[in-house]
Amino acid sequence: MKTIMVIGAGQMGGGIAQVAAQAGYSVILNDIKEEFVNRGFGIIQKNLSRSVEKGKLQAEEKDLILGRITKSVSLQDAASADLVIEAAVENMGIKAQIFSQLDVICPEHTILSTNTSSLPITEIGAFTKRPDRVIGMHFMNPVPVMKLVEVIRGLATSDEVYNTIETLSIKMGKTPVEVNDAPGFVANRILIPMINEAVYTLYEGIASVEAIDNVMKLGMNHPMGPLALADLIGLDTCLSIMEVLHEGLGDKYRPCPLLRKYVKAGWLGRKSGRGFYKYDA
Numbered sequence: 403m404k405t406i407m408v409i410g411a412g413q414m415g416g417g418i419a420q421v422a423a424q425a426g427y428s429v430i431l432n433d434i435k436e437e438f439v440n441r442g443f444g445i446i447q448k449n450l451s452r453s454v455e456k457g458k459l460q461a462e463e464k465d466l467i468l469g470r471i472t473k474s475v476s477l478q479d480a481a482s483a484d485l486v487i488e489a490a491v492e493n494m495g496i497k498a499q500i501f502s503q504l505d506v507i508c509p510e511h512t513i514l515s516t517n518t519s520s521l522p523i524t525e526i527g528a529f530t531k532r533p534d535r536v537i538g539m540h541f542m543n544p545v546p547v548m549k550l551v552e553v554i555r556g557l558a559t560s561d562e563v564y565n566t567i568e569t570l571s572i573k574m575g576k577t578p579v580e581v582n583d584a585p586g587f588v589a590n591r592i593l594i595p596m597i598n599e600a601v602y603t604l605y606e607g608i609a610s611v612e613a614i615d616n617v618m619k620l621g622m623n624h625p626m627g628p629l630a631l632a633d634l635i636g637l638d639t640c641l642s643i644m645e646v647l648h649e650g651l652g653d654k655y656r657p658c659p660l661l662r663k664y665v666k667a668g669w670l671g672r673k674s675g676r677g678f679y680k681y682d683a
């Protein structure tokens with residue numbers, strides 16, 4: 403495996419492109435507009451510069467890593483990829499379009515993976531004629547820091563593809579954990595209902611934003627409170643995941659009306675400058 407295409411240069415796609423380039427792969431970073439690709443590339447540059455300042459990376463190494471990343475705004479560039487990691491928005495319609503096009507563009511050997519937080523891998527595989535070569539590769543945010551990758555088999559995913567992705571995850575400095583295809587997989591089946599419950603706690607006036615986060619930070623040693631974490635993940639993404647859990651697992655997983663309201667207001671967390679907290683642009 404030589405070339406990895408990352409689709410979506412947002413907070414996850416940018417992080418995935420960074421760790422793939424750091425692991426020595428040629429990376430094609432793709433998004434729908436040049437400005438989005440440039441923004442993602444700029445964040446990678448900033449992250450690597452910070453590592454150089456801290457003495458954790460040589461300046462020449464930084465240039466080598468950046469030199470492995472090519473920018474792209476055309477899905478046709480997937481023709482030269484051995485692996486695609488899709489990290490576009492959490493929306494089945496968009497993922498359906500991307501995967502059916504990739505299936506036509508990519509050579510037979512190319513593995514098509516998705517960083518989806520919750521959408522069924524089996525269904526995504528069915529948008530292609532190669533469901534045996536479709537797999538979930540679920541990185542955690544922030545990607546350069548978090549060790550876990552959930553590797554999710556769809557119904558048809560082959561053992562060969564699973565083994566390749568497991569080995570690749572280790573080469574990227576991550577610890578793969580095998581998970582079956584089910585709503586929210588493991589990470590978000592457990593995490594996002596906790597976040598939703600924190601939003602209910604706020605909605606019902608039980609405590610303030612800061613108090614809720616302090617309870618979980620000081621009482622449970624979580625590195626950040628659930629509302630600050632929701633702002634990091636993106637409230638739109640949290641809501642999409644909750645909707646998948648609700649649809650797949652029943653009423654216990656109903657998204658909190660306050661979460662819906664914030665998303666409707668465009669208060670999406672850090673990426674929009676406001677969520678449960680306010681952020682500087």
Ligand SMILES: CC(=O)CC(=O)SCCNC(=O)CCNC(=O)[C@H](O)C(C)(C)COP(=O)(O)OP(=O)(O)OC[C@H]1O[C@@H](n2cnc3c(N)ncnc32)[C@H](O)[C@@H]1OP(=O)(O)O
Nearest residue numbers: 449519541542543544546547548589590593625626631635
């Ligand atoms: C929704 C899904 O589908 C799945 C998910 O991803 S759920 C979200 C999972 N993620 C979490 O739960 C994150 C919980 N939070 C944390 O672990 C920590 O608060 C944190 C890592 C985000 C920040 O850690 P911190 O100690 O408070 O801050 P800070 O000292 O600034 O950062 C620690 C290190 O991480 C790095 N870092 C922090 N944010 C970063 C980012 N966005 N990108 C790259 N590096 C980052 C820092 O540069 C620093 O690196 P060094 O150790 O080399 O100096």
Ligand SMILES: NC(=O)C1=CN([C@@H]2O[C@H](COP(=O)(O)OP(=O)(O)OC[C@H]3O[C@@H](n4cnc5c(N)ncnc54)[C@H](O)[C@@H]3O)[C@@H](O)[C@H]2O)C=CC1
Nearest residue numbers: 410411412413414415433434489490491492518519543635
């Ligand atoms: N935010 C998080 O904490 C995590 C998110 N994920 C998943 O990763 C994926 C991306 O999430 P984020 O990076 O947070 O979103 P984001 O909103 O930061 O970035 C998404 C990017 O995809 C681009 N995009 C949209 N349609 C596209 C298309 N057709 N082709 C190419 N690019 C397209 C957008 O322009 C945007 O730059 C989602 O599936 C999400 O569920 C997975 C783990 C953690």
